[in-house]
Amino acid sequence: MRYLRPNIAAMNGYVPGFQPDDAASWIKLNTNENPYPPSPKVTEAILAEVGSDGASLRTYPSASSMKLREAAGELYGFDPSWIIMANGSDEVLNNLIRACAGEGQDVGYVHPSYSYYSTLAEIQGAVVCTYGLTDSFAIEAFPEYYHGRVFFLTTPNSPLGFVFSPAYIESLAQNCGGLLVIDEAYADFADWNALELVKKYENVVVTRTLSKSYALAGMRLGLGIARPGIIAALDKIRDHYNLDRLAQAACVAALRDQTYFRESCRKIIETREWFTHELTAIGYDVIPSQANFVFASPPDKNGKRVYDALYGRKILVRLLSDPLLAHGLRISIGTREDMAATLNAIAEIG
Numbered sequence: 051m052r053y054l055r056p057n058i059a060a061m062n063g064y065v066p067g068f069q070p071d072d073a074a075s076w077i078k079l080n081t082n083e084n085p086y087p088p089s090p091k092v093t094e095a096i097l098a099e100v101g102s103d104g105a106s107l108r109t110y111p112s113a114s115s116m117k118l119r120e121a122a123g124e125l126y127g128f129d130p131s132w133i134i135m136a137n138g139s140d141e142v143l144n145n146l147i148r149a150c151a152g153e154g155q156d157v158g159y160v161h162p163s164y165s166y167y168s169t170l171a172e173i174q175g176a177v178v179c180t181y182g183l184t185d186s187f188a189i190e191a192f193p194e195y196y197h198g199r200v201f202f203l204t205t206p207n208s209p210l211g212f213v214f215s216p217a218y219i220e221s222l223a224q225n226c227g228g229l230l231v232i233d234e235a236y237a238d239f240a241d242w243n244a245l246e247l248v249k250k251y252e253n254v255v256v257t258r259t260l261s262k263s264y265a266l267a268g269m270r271l272g273l274g275i276a277r278p279g280i281i282a283a284l285d286k287i288r289d290h291y292n293l294d295r296l297a298q299a300a301c302v303a304a305l306r307d308q309t310y311f312r313e314s315c316r317k318i319i320e321t322r323e324w325f326t327h328e329l330t331a332i333g334y335d336v337i338p339s340q341a342n343f344v345f346a347s348p349p350d351k352n353g354k355r356v357y358d359a360l361y362g363r364k365i366l367v368r369l370l371s372d373p374l375l376a377h378g379l380r381i382s383i384g385t386r387e388d389m390a391a392t393l394n395a396i397a398e399i400g
């Protein structure tokens with residue numbers, strides 16, 4: 051199409067995980083959603099915002115999402131000027147690339163991790179360079195000093211589930227000439243996070259999502275934490291009404307109900323540890339995970355065989371298209387009952 055920019059015409063779009071229309075008839079463990087509902091306070095807040103006649107929907111929402119920034123700032127220990135709210139953390143990742151990397155400039159990330167970074171860089175016409183992992187989960191051949199514009203580090207890593215150590219991430223921050231974007235989509239399930247590094251290094255940005263640990267994937271809520279200068283730039287380029295009224299109400303209610311949130315995470319972590327133990331006991335190779343999923347390989351290293359057999363039993367897990375990951379599957383952690391059923395099915399399949 052002659053109307054398109056050549057890089058857009060040439061690129062393949064990102065392919066999100068399959069969302070079946072009849073989701074209720076599946077055990078759905080393919081997109082790392084939370085198996086528990088969000089806090090009941092979220093539903094209350096959404097209903098209160100709609101009101102009995104929906105009149106509030108006539109008017110635009112807050113353009114600044116200030117109440118959300120305040121709630122997040124209080125929770126994470128930052129001034130609201132260090133926080134931007136977004137329509138999913140994908141929006142923050144997108145705007146970080148738009149703000150920092152132009153045509154022909156370098157953007158890097160670890161492979162395997164979240165391939166959407168590549169799509170975003172391609173849209174900009176930026177040059178993508180990926181770095182593999184060593185057997186001990188360090189970045190292979192990371193340069194002594196990284197000269198690219200943005201480097202994305204997913205920790206806990208998806209799809210593998212491991213975390214980089216705080217000292218290792220700090221060394222990357224010191225050796226990164228551009229922004230180091232630490233994508234902490236799964237950090238609420240981990241033993242530690244990198245928020246302190248945002249305070250310490252001006253090139254560090256942390257992104258978070260409410261899609262997983264707060265069970266709000268359907269509301270599209272995420273955030274970024276960085277120095278006010280970076281936040282101000284992101285504010286300039288985002289859609290001015292990027293969060294709708296209902297999402298804003300849901301977000302504040304969710305962040306304020308920490309008791310519910312902690313209990314939900316606790317159950318998922320407990321189930322993850324149990325599932326990892328049981329799956330290992332039947333001969334699977336399971337990478338110890340700090341996220342709400344595990345990456346597991348059957349003894350014959352044939353992920354597709356197990357994926358197909360589970361699919362036939364209406365259990366949906368993630369088989370990644372990357373040939374490097376064909377030996378295993380990423381399995382989200384559902385309820386204890388879901389995981390017991392999945393384990394029984396896997397034991398039958400072998």
Ligand SMILES: Cc1ncc(COP(=O)(O)O)c(C=O)c1O
Nearest residue numbers: 138139140164208235259261272
């Ligand atoms: C590593 C990683 N980053 C970001 C996202 C996007 O999250 P959100 O739903 O907030 O856009 C995902 C979603 O699966 C993810 O796995």
